[in-house]
Amino acid sequence: MFFRALFVMAGVMAGAVAGAALGSSAAQAGPTLDAVKARGTLKCGTLGTVPGFAAPDSAGRLKGMDADFCRAVAAAVLGDANKVTFVSTTVQTRFATLQSGEIDVLFANNTWTMSRDTTLGLLFAPPTYYDGQGVMVTAASGLKSLKEMDGAAVCVTPGSSSELNITDWFRTNKMSFRPVVIENNDAARAAFFAGRCDAFTGDQSYLASIRSQAAKPGDYVILPEIISKSPLAPVVRQGDDQWLNIVKWVVYATIIAEERDLTQANVASRADDPNPEVKRLLGGTPGLSKGLGLADDWVKNVIAQVGNYGEIFERNIGPKTPLALPRGMNKLSRDGGLQFAPLFI
Numbered sequence: 176m177f178f179r180a181l182f183v184m185a186g187v188m189a190g191a192v193a194g195a196a197l198g199s200s201a202a203q204a205g206p207t208l209d210a211v212k213a214r215g216t217l218k219c220g221t222l223g224t225v226p227g228f229a230a231p232d233s234a235g236r237l238k239g240m241d242a243d244f245c246r247a248v249a250a251a252v253l254g255d256a257n258k259v260t261f262v263s264t265t266v267q268t269r270f271a272t273l274q275s276g277e278i279d280v281l282f283a284n285n286t287w288t289m290s291r292d293t294t295l296g297l298l299f300a301p302p303t304y305y306d307g308q309g310v311m312v313t314a315a316s317g318l319k320s321l322k323e324m325d326g327a328a329v330c331v332t333p334g335s336s337s338e339l340n341i342t343d344w345f346r347t348n349k350m351s352f353r354p355v356v357i358e359n360n361d362a363a364r365a366a367f368f369a370g371r372c373d374a375f376t377g378d379q380s381y382l383a384s385i386r387s388q389a390a391k392p393g394d395y396v397i398l399p400e401i402i403s404k405s406p407l408a409p410v411v412r413q414g415d416d417q418w419l420n421i422v423k424w425v426v427y428a429t430i431i432a433e434e435r436d437l438t439q440a441n442v443a444s445r446a447d448d449p450n451p452e453v454k455r456l457l458g459g460t461p462g463l464s465k466g467l468g469l470a471d472d473w474v475k476n477v478i479a480q481v482g483n484y485g486e487i488f489e490r491n492i493g494p495k496t497p498l499a500l501p502r503g504m505n506k507l508s509r510d511g512g513l514q515f516a517p518l519f520i
């Protein structure tokens with residue numbers, strides 16, 4: 176018995192040693208991290224056409240949640256949020272652009288689904304925005320529910336999860352609709368504004384984004400019905416665990432920073448904070464982020480240069496922006512929302 180126990184112990188220890196060896200190899204740069212460092216810039220895919228998520232401002236600078244999370248990854252990996260090369264993709268081309276190696280990471284309003292996670296050779300990181308699919312109509316139509324819309328013409332983005340969900344919804348409710356599928360984003364908006372569709376369906380954040388671009392946003396109403404969940408999350412290629420971990424922990428770091436009230440304005444003065452997690456976040460435990468292949472000050476760079484989750488949200492899509500989205504499901508879990516991060520230990 177005793178010998179068996181010893182034997183098991185030895186096995187466990189051998190496992191621990193093997194684990195340590197694995198751990199040290201994980202500390203070396205993975206292929207994507209290596210490539211980004213060698214290139215000196217992060218290649219980040221976005222749609223580039225969705226105000227609030229990724230769209231150029233009047234000076235040509237890409238603005239939005241997705242654009243800022245690209246910058247956050249660049250700040251973590253390269254120490255500089257400006258070292259991003261933004262690559263424009265579309266709903267139809269985005270996953271192929273990532274598969275081909277043209278970009279390092281994709282932030283393109285991607286809804287996380289099981290088949291995308293398992294059949295494309297790609298993997299999703301944690302959601303940066305929990306959304307739901309909705310329906311927008313004109314205020315003049317007086318419509319209050321999708322249930323009143325049997326036979327309606329509905330604008331929807333081809334190749335999107337929204338297209339599948341709206342088809343499911345009408346079928347389940349034994350109703351019919353006429354899909355108006357227009358690949359080009361601007362043309363799709365123009366079609367809706369010109370009255371070619373009775374409704375536009377998509378992620379509610381996207382509908383808010385389209386509405387913010389209308390000549391008179393008040394002419395459009397987003398119905399309260401949510402026909403599907405739509406967690407929007409970044410995507411990386413399968414086969415580089417360390418890179419997936421980097422993207423995951425960049426998102427988590429922005430959430431933990433908000434939980435700990437670390438902001439762009441105060442992060443520089445919080446290095447000696449009495450809170451142990453804050454100390455660790457800001458590099459107080461040298462080597463803690465070795466497994467990510469990142470320097471001790473990576474979180475500091477992310478928060479100082481881009482901000483915490485709440486700051487990123489408020490700046491791009493919050494109540495004071497044209498999209499005017501409430502925090503809703505994207506509140507921190509301590510405030511009743513879904514944004515939650517594991518421990519930074």
Ligand SMILES: N[C@@H](CCC(=O)N[C@@H](CS)C(=O)NCC(=O)O)C(=O)O
Nearest residue numbers: 265266284285286332335336360381
């Ligand atoms: N989140 C859904 C919907 C994607 C979608 O419809 N995206 C909108 C913006 S949120 C769009 O830009 N569509 C037109 C385009 O850019 O090609 C998905 O991942 O499939």
